Amino acid sequence: MALEDTLPEIEVREGVDRETIETVQAMAGKYKHGWETEIEMEFAPKGLNEEIVRLISAKNGEPEWMTEWRLAAYRRWLEMTEPRWAMLNYPEIDYQDLYYYAKPKSMEVKPKSLDEVDPKLLATYEKLGIPLKEQALLAGVEGADAPQRVAVDAVFDSVSVGTTFKAELAKAGVIFCSISEAIREYPELVKKYLGTVVPQSDNYFATLNSAVFSDGSFVYIPEGVRCPMELSTYFRINAENTGQFERTLIVAEKGSYVSYLEGCTAPKRDTNQLHAAVVEIVVLEDAEVKYSTVQNWFPGDEEGKGGIYNFVTKRADCRGDRAKVMWTQVETGSAITWKYPSCILRGNESQGEFYSIAIANNAQQADTGTKMIHLGKNTRSRIVSKGISAGRAQNTYRGQVTMHPRATDSRNYTQCDSLLIGDQCGAHTVPYIEVKNNSSRVEHEATTSKVDDDQLFYCRSRGMDEEEAVALVVNGFCKEVLQALPMEFAMEAQALVAISLEGSVG
Amino acid sequence: MLKINNLHVKLEEEEKVILRGVDLEVEAGKVHAIMGPNGSGKSTLSYVLSGRDGYEVTDGSATLEGEELLEMEPEERAAAGLFLAFQYPVEIPGVGNMTFLRTALNAQRKARGEEEISAGDFLKLVREKAASLKIDADMMKRPVNVGFSGGEKKRNEILQMALLEPKMCILDETDSGLDVDAMKLVSEGVNALRDEGRAFLVITHYQRLLDHIRPDVVHIMANGRIVKTGGPELALEVEKNGYADILSEVEA
Numbered sequence: 001m002a003l004e005d006t007l008p009e010i011e012v013r014e015g016v017d018r019e020t021i022e023t024v025q026a027m028a029g030k031y032k033h034g035w036e037t038e039i040e041m042e043f044a045p046k047g048l049n050e051e052i053v054r055l056i057s058a059k060n061g062e063p064e065w066m067t068e069w070r071l072a073a074y075r076r077w078l079e080m081t082e083p084r085w086a087m088l089n090y091p092e093i094d095y096q097d098l099y100y101y102a103k104p105k106s107m108e109v110k111p112k113s114l115d116e117v118d119p120k121l122l123a124t125y126e127k128l129g130i131p132l133k134e135q136a137l138l139a140g141v142e143g144a145d146a147p148q149r150v151a152v153d154a155v156f157d158s159v160s161v162g163t164t165f166k167a168e169l170a171k172a173g174v175i176f177c178s179i180s181e182a183i184r185e186y187p188e189l190v191k192k193y194l195g196t197v198v199p200q201s202d203n204y205f206a207t208l209n210s211a212v213f214s215d216g217s218f219v220y221i222p223e224g225v226r227c228p229m230e231l232s233t234y235f236r237i238n239a240e241n242t243g244q245f246e247r248t249l250i251v252a253e254k255g256s257y258v259s260y261l262e263g264c265t266a267p268k269r270d271t272n273q274l275h276a277a278v279v280e281i282v283v284l285e286d287a288e289v290k291y292s293t294v295q296n297w298f299p300g301d302e303e304g305k306g307g308i309y310n311f312v313t314k315r316a317d318c319r320g321d322r323a324k325v326m327w328t329q330v331e332t333g334s335a336i337t338w339k340y341p342s343c344i345l346r347g348n349e350s351q352g353e354f355y356s357i358a359i360a361n362n363a364q365q366a367d368t369g370t371k372m373i374h375l376g377k378n379t380r381s382r383i384v385s386k387g388i389s390a391g392r393a394q395n396t397y398r399g400q401v402t403m404h405p406r407a408t409d410s411r412n413y414t415q416c417d418s419l420l421i422g423d424q425c426g427a428h429t430v431p432y433i434e435v436k437n438n439s440s441r442v443e444h445e446a447t448t449s450k451v452d453d454d455q456l457f458y459c460r461s462r463g464m465d466e467e468e469a470v471a472l473v474v475n476g477f478c479k480e481v482l483q484a485l486p487m488e489f490a491m492e493a494q495a496l497v498a499i500s501l502e503g504s505v506g
Numbered sequence: 507m508l509k510i511n512n513l514h515v516k517l518e519e520e521e522k523v524i525l526r527g528v529d530l531e532v533e534a535g536k537v538h539a540i541m542g543p544n545g546s547g548k549s550t551l552s553y554v555l556s557g558r559d560g561y562e563v564t565d566g567s568a569t570l571e572g573e574e575l576l577e578m579e580p581e582e583r584a585a586a587g588l589f590l591a592f593q594y595p596v597e598i599p600g601v602g603n604m605t606f607l608r609t610a611l612n613a614q615r616k617a618r619g620e621e622e623i624s625a626g627d628f629l630k631l632v633r634e635k636a637a638s639l640k641i642d643a644d645m646m647k648r649p650v651n652v653g654f655s656g657g658e659k660k661r662n663e664i665l666q667m668a669l670l671e672p673k674m675c676i677l678d679e680t681d682s683g684l685d686v687d688a689m690k691l692v693s694e695g696v697n698a699l700r701d702e703g704r705a706f707l708v709i710t711h712y713q714r715l716l717d718h719i720r721p722d723v724v725h726i727m728a729n730g731r732i733v734k735t736g737g738p739e740l741a742l743e744v745e746k747n748g749y750a751d752i753l754s755e756v757e758a
Contacts, residue, residue, distance in 0.1 A: 458592065461584055477600055
């Protein structure tokens, strides 16, 4: 069959600004990204063993040291047990019943540029609203002076489809490519940093990832460079029964700056799919990294059937003095979320921030939060977590703040707010606080509230329907976090908040 | 415009009857005032008309331009042209006043099959209306009613009214908590909106608001019923003698 026959219609992108805004506005239905791309895939055999690990490594054309690194992780993983301390309830995962490698056949010969990429794949990203053409810009929000340019690395199941704006970024000395390419092209950099923030043996899921990760993004910002545009990676799980294990490594050299965005979607299926990612960020002296996530994996249906199991390890290491890192996450998807983006504040006067919106509706379960490990003197951290529960969902904030004996004169401020919609959901807050010196200060504030009927009636008496009213009130509740997102994402996130809560009232 | 016929209402959760057969007709272009002692059912009437939960209509009807209101959702009533200026406007933290107003206006437009207003046109419209009510830009940026003074809250209600351009406006004790200057400002806002296509139902305890917003008809409500109807002079009578005289006269 000719490719053209099966291609969904793509309209020419003109004035993307307007179009993306309309796309966002049109996101009125239920889960909008639940469709599947029909494309011939190549799978490695189901199950996990040393052969599969070697095969993934070979498929990526990796050097021997990388294969060995993976095998060491695999052997370690065999001795580990899955952690069950989180407030999550899910059936046993059969790790032998999954595909660990899935790649579109058309990617067999690596395309040299985006023009050579299979049009079906390009169409997939068009449909998701992700611009893979360099002239197409991700829209700014209405009222923004000029739309921001965003470079995109698109990952489809196990492989990176393409990365935009590479040449322009290279002019500034910025490396932005898939991690598999980085392993081949920049082995010294990868060797120097991979696994230094999240070691191979860190935890069950991170170790599994170390063995089988197939792709992901690599970012290197040289000393003193302010990355000329936002970088983003867009993850799409498409194939059935396939785990996605991506690995992201970001290195910000002295005095550099980068803002990085990550988005995720997956088709609707009634079986669960495993996603176990690792993100490592190295922040050197006076450098600053902002990492934003809008996680919209398929959350499962109203009955709790299907959905992504999302087990993610994200950690940033502020190695230099005055290094700064900021995590912002909007977690609306996944059946299960297990995720604690953390900051190691090693450098003196380094700073870590964590802004989170976690929404759980229907039968979703989220156990998410952060760790702020203060090791350096005069370090600062700030945590703002907004958890929203609706339906029969359970939403847990789990956070750790540790002040090491040497981390004198350090400060943490934690604000942890939960909002309940309906009377069958749950919100839980589990803070761990350890202070081992006398000059540091830790503040923790927590509130739990219900969506107020008076607020809803007030909105409705002005013409908004009930869901619009809930979305407005909830967006207000989340405002501090939404404000921390880059403009390009803020609007999408706002719309997502509304969609995620559909059917939560009435 | 608004026709209320033999309206009986009780609380949903308890056996407490509040309205016992209210009959009222407000014509387009007119301002009707409802006065009455505490607990007479004035505020309940405004809530029932706008569709608040917690009340059960046991008998009677209420129509807006011939359409039965009581079967509509609150937002449908708003789109049909009903507006309630709240006695206690509700605070919505984190939601900018501008966002709130624009969402409301566009929701109504959408419900009526009209096109949404563009950001630029909306801004122009709001600025114009806000200036006439002496509402400064700062108040538009702040979250809805959060940290607003009593006067600011009420002015904000009138601003919403001015923007949404309803046909039937109900003002529930808009004068409560206002000083003389604020009351004057709010009244001027209301008066500016008076026109022949629009009707007002002004609920108040006191005559003084009616010095500023001159009513065409005054009703006295007591014990869940309209017990007396007259011209503006009825309000003056209440001011002078209190409700006792009228009530005893009615009961007699």
